[in-house]
Amino acid sequence: MRKKSYKAWLEGDIAFRGFTYLAALSLVGVVLAILWVLVEKSQLTFTKFGPGFALGSRWDPVHGVFGALPLVYGTVVSSLIALAIALPLSLGIAIYLTQLAPHWLRGPVSFLVELLAAIPSVVYGLWGVFVLVPWVRSSVEPVLGSALGFLPLFRGAPYGFGMLAAGIILAIMITPTISAVSREVLLAVPRSQQEAMLALGATRWETIRMVVLPYGRSGILGAAILGLGRALGETMAVTMVIGNRPQISPSLFELAQTIASIIANEFSEAFNDLHLSALVAAGFILFVITLLLHVMARLLVWRVARVPQGVTRE
Amino acid sequence: MRIRRNQRRRIVDRIMGVLSVLATVVALIPLASILIYVSAKGLSAINWDFFTKLPKPVGEPGGGMANAIVGTMILVGLASAMGIPLGILAGIYLAEFGRGRLAWTVRFICDVMTGIPSIIVGIAVYGTIVVAMKRYSAIAGGVALAIIMLPLVTRTTEEMLKLVPNSLREASLALGAPQWRTVVSVVLRSAAGGIITGVMLAVARIAGETAPLLFTALSSRYWHTGLDQRIASLPVYIYTYATTPYEDLHRLAWGAALVLLALVLVTSMAARVAGRRASGGNRG
Numbered sequence: 315m316r317k318k319s320y321k322a323w324l325e326g327d328i329a330f331r332g333f334t335y336l337a338a339l340s341l342v343g344v345v346l347a348i349l350w351v352l353v354e355k356s357q358l359t360f361t362k363f364g365p366g367f368a369l370g371s372r373w374d375p376v377h378g379v380f381g382a383l384p385l386v387y388g389t390v391v392s393s394l395i396a397l398a399i400a401l402p403l404s405l406g407i408a409i410y411l412t413q414l415a416p417h418w419l420r421g422p423v424s425f426l427v428e429l430l431a432a433i434p435s436v437v438y439g440l441w442g443v444f445v446l447v448p449w450v451r452s453s454v455e456p457v458l459g460s461a462l463g464f465l466p467l468f469r470g471a472p473y474g475f476g477m478l479a480a481g482i483i484l485a486i487m488i489t490p491t492i493s494a495v496s497r498e499v500l501l502a503v504p505r506s507q508q509e510a511m512l513a514l515g516a517t518r519w520e521t522i523r524m525v526v527l528p529y530g531r532s533g534i535l536g537a538a539i540l541g542l543g544r545a546l547g548e549t550m551a552v553t554m555v556i557g558n559r560p561q562i563s564p565s566l567f568e569l570a571q572t573i574a575s576i577i578a579n580e581f582s583e584a585f586n587d588l589h590l591s592a593l594v595a596a597g598f599i600l601f602v603i604t605l606l607l608h609v610m611a612r613l614l615v616w617r618v619a620r621v622p623q624g625v626t627r628e
Numbered sequence: 629m630r631i632r633r634n635q636r637r638r639i640v641d642r643i644m645g646v647l648s649v650l651a652t653v654v655a656l657i658p659l660a661s662i663l664i665y666v667s668a669k670g671l672s673a674i675n676w677d678f679f680t681k682l683p684k685p686v687g688e689p690g691g692g693m694a695n696a697i698v699g700t701m702i703l704v705g706l707a708s709a710m711g712i713p714l715g716i717l718a719g720i721y722l723a724e725f726g727r728g729r730l731a732w733t734v735r736f737i738c739d740v741m742t743g744i745p746s747i748i749v750g751i752a753v754y755g756t757i758v759v760a761m762k763r764y765s766a767i768a769g770g771v772a773l774a775i776i777m778l779p780l781v782t783r784t785t786e787e788m789l790k791l792v793p794n795s796l797r798e799a800s801l802a803l804g805a806p807q808w809r810t811v812v813s814v815v816l817r818s819a820a821g822g823i824i825t826g827v828m829l830a831v832a833r834i835a836g837e838t839a840p841l842l843f844t845a846l847s848s849r850y851w852h853t854g855l856d857q858r859i860a861s862l863p864v865y866i867y868t869y870a871t872t873p874y875e876d877l878h879r880l881a882w883g884a885a886l887v888l889l890a891l892v893l894v895t896s897m898a899a900r901v902a903g904r905r906a907s908g909g910n911r912g
Contacts, residue, residue, distance in 0.1 A: 324806075340718065406650070445661060517637050577747050
C-alpha cells in the first residue's frame with residue numbers, strides 16, 4: 315500500500331516535470347519552425363539572384379526582377395530618423411523622471427509614457443494618415459525645405475507621406491521603450507557617487523553629465539539598440555504613412571518602402587512563386603538584422619545590470 | 629571672473645533642467661493628440677448599428693462592425709487558449725527545474741522571440757498552417773497571435789515564480805506534498821497576482837496586433853462560419869478602411885479604433901488592478 319502510493323507520488327512528479335519540459339521545448343520548436351519557413355520559402359530567390367539579392371537596387375514584380383536594397387535602405391533610414399529623434403527625447407524623459415521630477419509626479423508621468431507603448435500599431439497608423447501626415451505636409455516639410463533646402467535631404471515636393479513621416483511615427487512608438495530601459499539604467503547609478511559629486515560643489519547637470527550618464531553609458535546604448543530593433547520590425551504604422559514605393563532617394567520627403575511594409579502590402583497579392591519567395595527572402599534579411607541587434611542590446615543591458623552597487627568601472 | 633563662471637554653470641544647469649521637462653512634454657503631445665482624435669472622431673461613428681450590423685458595401689450608408697468585434701474576441705480567445713497554458717508551463721520549467729544548457733537555451737530563445745517582428749511570425753504561420761490547410765483561417769490567425777504571446781507569458785511566469793520564497797516550497801515538501809502539488813497549489817498560487825497581470829498585458833498586446841493577421845486570418849465581410857474559415861478582426865478592418873479613399877469608411881475606421889483602443893487600454897489597466905488585488909489578498 316505504502317509502496318504503491320510512493321510510486322504514484324513519483325509518477326505524478328515525473329509526468330509534471332515532463333509536461334513543463336515539453337512546453338519549454340515548444341518555444342525552441344517555434345523559433346526553429348520560423349527559421350525553417352524563412353529559409354525554405356526563400357530558396358527560389360536566393361538560388362536565382364544569389365547573395366546579390368541583398369544588393370540589387372530594382373524591385374520590379376511585373377518583370378520578375380527583385381533586389382532588396384531599396385527596402386533595406388528604407389528600413390534602415392526610417393529607423394535611424396526615429397532613433398535620432400527618440401534617443402534625445404527619451405534621455406530627457408529618463409533624466410527628468412529619475413533626477414529632477416518631484417516624487418509625486420514620477421509615477422503618473424512614467425505611466426503616461428508607458429501608455430504610448432500600449433497603443434496598437436494600426437491605431438498609430440490611422441492617426442498618422444489623418445493627423446500626422448497632413449501636419450508634416452503643411453508645416454514640417456515647407457519649413458524644413460525653406461530653411462535647410464540647400465541639403466539634398468530636404469529637397470522635393472512636400473507629399474506628407476514618405477520617409478520623414480515614417481521616421482516621426484516610429485520615433486513616437488519607440489520612445490516608451492528607450493525611455494523605460496534608460497530609466498532603469500539610470501536608477502541603478504549608485505546614490506553615493508551622485509552625492510559625492512554634489513558635495514564637491516557640482517551642479518545637478520554636472521552630476522548628471524559626469525557621473526550619471528557615464529555610469530549608464532552602455533545601458534543607454536543597449537536601450538537605443540533595443541529601440542532600433544523595434545523600429546526596424548515595425549509594420550503597420552509605417553506601411554500606412556511611408557507611401558510604399560521601393561526607391562532610393564537622398565530626400566527624406568520622398569516616398570519609400572521598408573521590408574516589413576512591403577511584405578504587408580504585397581504578400582497576400584503576390585504575382586507568382588518568385589515574387590512570394592522574394593518577399594520571404596526580404597523577411598529573412600529583416601529577421602537576421604533584428605536578431606543580431608536584439609542579442610547585442612541584451613548583452614549590453616545585462617552587463618550594466620550585473621555591475622554591483624558601489625563598484626566603479628573605469 | 630569666478631563669479632561669472634559660477635553664474636554660467638548655474639544657467640547651464642537651469643537650461644538642461646528645462647530641456648528635460650520639455651522632452652517629457654513633447655513625448656506626451658502625441659499621446660494626447662491620439663487619445664483626443666480617436667475619442668472625438670470615434671464617438672461620432674459609434675451607434676447601435678456599429679455593434680450589431682455587418683459592414684455594408686461601399687456607397688451604402690450605415691453598416692457596422694459586429695463581425696469584426698466578434699472576430700477579434702474569437703482570435704484573442706484562440707490565442708489565449710494556446711499561448712497561456714503553454715507559456716505558464718514553460719515558465720514553471722524555467723523557474724522550478726531549469727538548470728543547465730537547455731534552460732539557458734530556452735531563456736535565450738524566449739528573449740529572441742520577443743524581438744522577432746510580428747510580420748515575420750505571420751510569414752511563418754502562412755508557410756506552415758495556411759499552406760497546409762490551403763486556405764486562410766481563424767486557426768492560423770490564432771496560432772500567429774499565440775506565438776507572439778508565448779514568450780511574454782513565459783517570461784512573466786518565470787520572474788514571478790522566482791519571487792516566491794524558498795521556505796514556502798520547503799514547508800510544502802516537508803508536509804509530504806509531491807513537487808507538482810507544491811508548484812501548483814503553493815508556488816503558483818502565491819505568484820498568481822503577478823502572473824495574472826503579465827498574462828493580461830500579453831492579451832492586451834495581441835488584441836491590437838495587425839501584421840500577423842494580414843495573411844493568416846485575412847478578413848471577411850460576413851459573420852464567422854467556422855474556425856477553418858477566414859475571419860474578420862478590428863485591426864485589419866482599421867487598416868483596410870483607413871487606406872481606402874472613402875469618407876464613410878474612414879469614419880468606421882475611427883470608430884473601430886476607438887473600440888480597439890478602449891479594449892486594449894481597459895485590459896491593461898485591469899491587469900494592474902487585478903494583479904495588485906490578488907497579491908494583496910495573499911499577503912494577509
